[in-house]
Structures are given as C-alpha cells and as structure tokens.
Amino acid sequence: MNTTFTFANGSLQLSRWPLHQPNNSLQAWDAADELLIHHTLESATQFSRQHKREPALLLINDSFGALSCALAQYTQVQVNDSLLAQQGTVYNRQQNGLAVTTLQQQSSLSPYPQAPDIVLLKLPNNHSYLHYILQQLSGVLTPDSIILASAKAKDINRNVLAMFEHTLGPTSASLAVKKCRLISCRYNAALQQPATINFPLRWPLEHSIYNVVNHANVFSREKLDQGARFFLQHLPAVAEGQTVIDLGCGNGVLGLALLSRHDAINMLFCDESYMAVESARQTISENLPDKTALCRFTVDDCLSQQPDKSADYVLCNPPFHQQQAVTGHIAGQMFSDAKRVLKQGGHLRIVANHHLGYADTLQRLFGNCRQLAADPKFVILEAIKRS
Ligand SMILES: C[S@@+](CC[C@H](N)C(=O)[O-])C[C@H]1O[C@@H](n2cnc3c(N)ncnc32)[C@H](O)[C@@H]1O
Numbered sequence: 554m555n556t557t558f559t560f561a562n563g564s565l566q567l568s569r570w571p572l573h574q575p576n577n578s579l580q581a582w583d584a585a586d587e588l589l590i591h592h593t594l595e596s597a598t599q600f601s602r603q604h605k606r607e608p609a610l611l612l613i614n615d616s617f618g619a620l621s622c623a624l625a626q627y628t629q630v631q632v633n634d635s636l637l638a639q640q641g642t643v644y645n646r647q648q649n650g651l652a653v654t655t656l657q658q659q660s661s662l663s664p665y666p667q668a669p670d671i672v673l674l675k676l677p678n679n680h681s682y683l684h685y686i687l688q689q690l691s692g693v694l695t696p697d698s699i700i701l702a703s704a705k706a707k708d709i710n711r712n713v714l715a716m717f718e719h720t721l722g723p724t725s726a727s728l729a730v731k732k733c734r735l736i737s738c739r740y741n742a743a744l745q746q747p748a749t750i751n752f753p754l755r756w757p758l759e760h761s762i763y764n765v766v767n768h769a770n771v772f773s774r775e776k777l778d779q780g781a782r783f784f785l786q787h788l789p790a791v792a793e794g795q796t797v798i799d800l801g802c803g804n805g806v807l808g809l810a811l812l813s814r815h816d817a818i819n820m821l822f823c824d825e826s827y828m829a830v831e832s833a834r835q836t837i838s839e840n841l842p843d844k845t846a847l848c849r850f851t852v853d854d855c856l857s858q859q860p861d862k863s864a865d866y867v868l869c870n871p872p873f874h875q876q877q878a879v880t881g882h883i884a885g886q887m888f889s890d891a892k893r894v895l896k897q898g899g900h901l902r903i904v905a906n907h908h909l910g911y912a913d914t915l916q917r918l919f920g921n922c923r924q925l926a927a928d929p930k931f932v933i934l935e936a937i938k939r940s
Contacts, residue, residue, distance in 0.1 A: 555580045558619060560590050565622050565649050570641025571854065574882050581645065582619035584731035585703040589673050590623045592735055596671055596699050597627060608670035608699075613686055618642030620673055625651040630669070634661035634682070634770045636825040636852050660827035660852075661685075661770060665693045676704035676713065676736075677770065683713070685752050685769035687720040694721065694740035702736040709734045719747045753832060758806065763813070765804050766835035768828035772803040772872075780870050780931050784904040785810050787926050787933040788868070793817045795865035798894070800856065800887055801825075805833025807868050812837065812844050820848045821864070827852055855883070856890035867891040867901045873909065884911065888918055888936075895938040902935045 554577045558567045567581040593610070600608040612620050612631040621631055621642050633639050639658045646653055661682075672690060677683055694700070700721060706729040714736070717724040722741030726734045754774055755764040759782075767774035773781065781803075788811050791797055795818055799808035802822040812820055822833040834850045851858065856867075869891065871884035888911075891901040901919070905911045907927070912934055915922035919936035926933040 554578070558582050558623075560587060560623055561594055562623065565619075565645070567617060567619055567622065567645050568641070568648070569617055570637050570644055571882075571886070572644075581617035581641070584733040585675060585705065586619040586623075588727075588730055588733050588735045589620060589675070589701055589703045592701055592737075593620075593624055593671055593673055596701070597624075600670060600699070604670075609666075611666060611669035611672045613672065614638075614675040614677055615642065615673070616675065618645040620675075621656060622646055622649055622651055624673075625649075625655060628655050630657045630659060630666045632659055632661060632663075632665065634826050634828050636827070636854055640854065662768070662827055662831055665689045667693050668695045669693065669698055671699045672701065674700070674702040676702055676708060678708065679770060680712070680716070681750070681752075681754075681774060682770040683716060684720075684750055687716060688749055691720050691740075691746065696740055696742055698740050700736075700738040700740065702738070703733055706732055706734045709736065719744075753835065758809070761810075761813070763809060763836075763840040765806050765809070766832050766839060767804050768832045770826060770828045771832045772826075772829070773806075774804070774832075777806065778803075778870065780904045780906070781806055783926075783928055783931045784868070784870055784933065787902075787904075788814070789866060789900065789902055789935075791815060791818050791866055795819070796821065796863065797866040797868065798823060798856065798859070798864050798891075799833070800867050800869040800891065801871060802833045803829050803870075805836040807870065808833065808848070809836050809840060811868070812841055812847070817847065820844075821859070822848065822850045823853045823856060823859075825852065825854055855886045856894045859890070859894045861893050862896045862899075864894050865896060865899050867895060867899070869901065869903045871903060871905065871911075873906075881909070881914075884909075885914065888915060892918055892936075892938055897938060897940055899938045900935055901938075902933065904931050904933055906930060907932055 558565045569581045610627045610629045722739050724738040753766050753768045798821045802824045808820045915936040922936045
C-alpha cells in the first residue's frame with residue numbers, strides 16, 4: 554500500500570483504517586483530498602492576512618484523516634458518521650507526530666460548531682446524507698464562511714450543485730483535476746430556504762405494524778434491504794433470557810423483528826456508524842418501548858469492546874464496502890469477533906450474497922457451517938462455536 558502522501562507543505566505517512574487491509578492498492582487519500590488541501594492552504598493564508606488570526610476549520614467526512622493531518626496547524630472540528638474514520642484520523646495524526654490537541658472530533662449527529670471560518674467537505678455518495686449536512690451547515694454558517702467541497706467529477710452533477718445553491722447560496726465548480734472537481738460556495742443568509750427534509754426518515758416494515766427509523770446516512774434508509782428481507786424469514790428461535798447481538802445493526806430491523814417475537818431476550822445493537830446506532834435505538838424505542846430495558850446500543854468497530862464468551866447468538870448482514878471500496882475484510886473481522894464473543898455452543902447466523910463464498914470462510918474459522926436456506930441471490934449460513 555502506498556502510504557507516503559506528498560503535498561505542498563511536505564509529506565505524511567497515511568494508512569487506511571483498520572490497518573492490514575488485504576487490498577494493497579488502496580490508499581488513505583485521493584485526488585479530492587489533494588484539491589481540498591491545496592485550496593484550503595491558499596484560502597487560509599488569505600484569511601490570516603485579512604483577519605490577523607488563523608482560521609478555524611470544519612472538516613466533514615475526512616475518511617482516514619488526510620485533511621486533518623495535512624492541515625494540522627489549524628484548529629479543527631472533524632465531523633464523521635464513522636467510528637473507523639475517527640480512529641483512522643487519530644492513528645494517522647499520531648504516526649506523523651501531530652498533536653491531537655488541535656483536533657476536536659464529533660459525531661454526525663452532534664450540532665455543528667457555530668461560524669466556522671473554512672468548511673471542507675468530502676462529498677458523501679449518499680444524497681440524503683449530503684442534504685442533511687447542507688441543512689446542518691445552513692444553521693451555522695456566516696456570509697464570511699468559506700465553503701469548499703470536493704469529489705470525483707462523475708459524482709458532481711447538476712443536482713448536487715443545485716442542492717448547494719438552494720440550501721447555502723451561490724455555487725461554482727472547478728474544471729476536473731485528476732478526475733476530481735472542487736465546489737466553492739458562499740453562504741447567503743437571505744436565501745429563501747427550500748423545504749427541509751425532516752430526518753430521520755421512517756418506513757413501514759412489511760407484514761408488521763412497525764415503522765423503521767432511519768437517519769440520513771443509514772444503510773437501506775428508504776426501504777428494506779433484500780438480504781435483510783430474506784433474513785427476516787429465517788431468524789432463529791432464541792431461548793428466553795439469552796443474549797443476542799445484531800452486528801452491523803443499521804436501522805435495527807433484524808433485532809426489532811427478533812425482539813418482537815420474544816418476551817425477555819437481551820439484545821445488543823452494534824454498528825460503527827453513529828447514525829445507524831441512533832436509528833436502531835429509535836426503531837426500538839418507538840416500536841417496542843417496553844423492550845428498551847432489554848436492549849443496549851453501542852458504536853463499535855465490529856465487536857472490539859465486547860467481552861469474550863458473552864453472547865448466545867450473533868446475527869449479521871455483513872457489509873462488503875468500506876467507503877467506496879469493495880472489501881471482505883470487515884466481514885472477516887465481524888466473523889472472528891463473533892467467534893470470540895460467542896459462548897461455547899453459541900451461534901453466528903448470517904445472510905450473504907452467494908458469490909461472496911462466506912460458507913468457506915465460516916467453515917475455516919468455526920470448523921463447521923450449515924446452509925439453512927437459499928434463494929437465487931442470498932444464502933443463510935450458520936456456524937456454531939464448539940470447543
Ligand atoms: C449490509 S448493512 C446491514 C444493516 C442492517 N443490519 C440490515 O440488515 O439492514 C451492514 C452494516 O454494517 C455496518 N458496519 C460496517 N463496518 C462496520 C464495522 N467495522 N463495525 C460495525 N459495523 C460496521 C454498516 O454501517 C452497516 O450498517
């Protein structure tokens with residue numbers, strides 16, 4: 554993996570997080586980061602000359618901390634929905650000897666800091682989340698705030714520019730540099746705000762009386778995922794009093810369905826996305842309020858914070874992406890964490906696309922794996938932790 558990132562002010566060692574990913578061709582920054590850094594350094598110099606102080610930065614969606622590290626001389630608030638992005642940033646700052654004292658990290662759901670001098674936004678692919686971010690920004694910007702955003706040129710279309718224009722103010726986009734473009738925007742306080750989208754969104758869960766709650770950056774936020782739909786037909790019968798983990802819970806739809814069929818199971822909802830965990834919490838509290846005392850909700854990288862031999866069942870519809878990259882390493886980490894966290898005789902049950910070949914992965918890890926069901930696209934697999 555190329556870890557040496559060179560830019561106008563020097564060079565940095567930047568790693569993707571978690572470390573030791575199988576795909577060595579991926580790196581921890583991209584040309585969109587380079588564009589943002591280049592233009593921020595210019596804007597920051599002008600800002601300092603004009604205001605006789607250094608600008609305060611607001612960094613949004615800085616995946617592995619490339620922006621945070623390259624601009625470490627400025628006070629920063631870094632907003633991410635991903636715990637892994639936060640951890641990657643801290644790791645990269647430390648490995649470059651950069652103080653973490655100028656860095657304040659906050660989750661996507663915390664209020665944004667008032668009156669940031671320069672906003673740097675790596676555009677998310679998900680337009681609901683972009684909408685949410687722009688709505689949050691419109692509540693804190695001043696006409697003096699400098700707003701810079703960047704992404705691959707193919708992801709900056711007329712709709713994206715219109716979203717900036719309508720929510721914040723006059724917007725322009727640069728020509729492509731290394732297939733990326735820079736968006737510059739000026740906040741217009743007098744702008745007639747478009748109708749706001751009220752996040753979280755809710756959709757009715759088919760064949761049930763429940764409504765699933767979805768914050769803006771949550772997987773399958775507008776409808777039930779097909780894999781989850783198949784999994785809902787093959788949930789386990791769990792003994793009362795047992796502990797079940799909904800690993801990579803997203804909006805909590807799997808745990809909701811399981812809880813609704815049992816009187817007294819203990820559920821743990823885990824995800825690395827702050828919006829996912831908050832969605833799961835709201836899904837349960839709005840649909841099964843008398844069961845909330847049986848539930849815990851935690852933002853975690855797989856099950857890193859969970860004790861060994863503490864769960865009877867782990868349910869998982871694993872991800873096969875990290876940011877834009879297709880990867881199996883997170884699913885692999887989820888399976889090995891599940892094995893550690895399961896009690897002797899405990900079960901890991903997953904849904905996955907056939908082609909991912911997880912039956913072999915589970916067979917190697919657990920020494921057993923049964924296919925419980927299959928349709929043309931998905932399989933339900935179960936592995937048992939034996940001594
Ligand atoms: C395919 S979605 C499944 C969501 C939900 N369980 C469902 O079935 O609709 C995978 C989930 O895994 C989460 N995830 C990705 N990486 C993770 C990690 N390292 N630790 C915990 N959760 C992770 C994602 O945020 C996403 O919510």
